[in-house]
Amino acid sequence: MTVSETPLSTPARRGLLLVMTGASGVGKGTLRERWLAGQDVFFSTSWTTREARPGEQDGVHYVFVSPDAFEEKAQANGFLEHAAFVGNRYGTPIEPIEAALSRGQDVVLEIEVEGAMQVKARVGEEAILIFIMPPSLTELRRRLEGRATETPERIEKRLARAREEIREAHEFRYVVVNDDLDRAVEELLAIQRAERARQLPEPEWTEADREARVRADHLRSYTFTDARLAQVTGE
Numbered sequence: 001m002t003v004s005e006t007p008l009s010t011p012a013r014r015g016l017l018l019v020m021t022g023a024s025g026v027g028k029g030t031l032r033e034r035w036l037a038g039q040d041v042f043f044s045t046s047w048t049t050r051e052a053r054p055g056e057q058d059g060v061h062y063v064f065v066s067p068d069a070f071e072e073k074a075q076a077n078g079f080l081e082h083a084a085f086v087g088n089r090y091g092t093p094i095e096p097i098e099a100a101l102s103r104g105q106d107v108v109l110e111i112e113v114e115g116a117m118q119v120k121a122r123v124g125e126e127a128i129l130i131f132i133m134p135p136s137l138t139e140l141r142r143r144l145e146g147r148a149t150e151t152p153e154r155i156e157k158r159l160a161r162a163r164e165e166i167r168e169a170h171e172f173r174y175v176v177v178n179d180d181l182d183r184a185v186e187e188l189l190a191i192q193r194a195e196r197a198r199q200l201p202e203p204e205w206t207e208a209d210r211e212a213r214v215r216a217d218h219l220r221s222y223t224f225t226d227a228r229l230a231q232v233t234g235e
């Protein structure tokens with residue numbers, strides 16, 4: 001038997017598809033930067049029809065495209081998901097994601113809730129959906145106002161949308177409350193480690209894997225009670 005005919009003892013691991021979702025202004029971007037720092041993870045760059053904000057670079061923060069170019073790609077089934085959000089369209093190009101997953105690289109998407117639901121419907125269990133919850137809607141308003149890039153009218157629209165999205169949190173696998181950045185980042189790392197461990201037989205788990213599994217279990221969305229939800233929405 002030549003080397004090339006020798007079966008590999010372990011099949012190549014497929015990357016994890018981690019989908020981070022939640023209201024606009026909840027801090028997904030900051031969390032993601034801290035979470036992924038130093039990791040070889042593929043972060044998907046979305047397409048959008050919205051105007052670039054000052055400091056945003058084409059091809060880095062988003063691929064900024066015309067409504068026609070967006071529609072053309074949508075028609076050609078070039079997106080894993082796409083959604084309209086407060087007057088603009090946003091979409092996740094599918095090809096680079098499949099390539100990364102196949103070569104064993106973890107992939108992270110940072111998208112709004114409707115798109116995350118589409119990923120869930122299309123990909124099923126393989127998608128690890130993480131809902132980032134604001135400490136409260138009052139705090140979310142403060143953060144959106146602090147951004148100073150949005151008009152008061154658009155802030156109201158984003159808040160109204162956030163209220164709807166928060167009610168859908170139970171649709172996702174995990175809920176991470178972004179009230180303390182360090183803790184929220186640790187929780188995201190625990191979820192990622194726990195989900196990786198799930199791909200291995202239990203005897204291969206390390207002590208750290210076991211701890212991550214316990215921690216991740218406490219973040220499952222069904223443990224987030226209606227009472228806690230009411231605290232967030234102020235209802």
Ligand code: 5GP
Pocket residue numbers: 022023024025028046047050081082083085090091092110111112113114115116
């Ligand atoms: P922003 O205009 O503030 O950059 O983004 C608005 C919302 O769209 C955010 O919640 C952001 O996470 C989400 N978003 C960014 N890219 C995508 C995408 O490719 N698909 C979907 N569905 N939402 C996205």
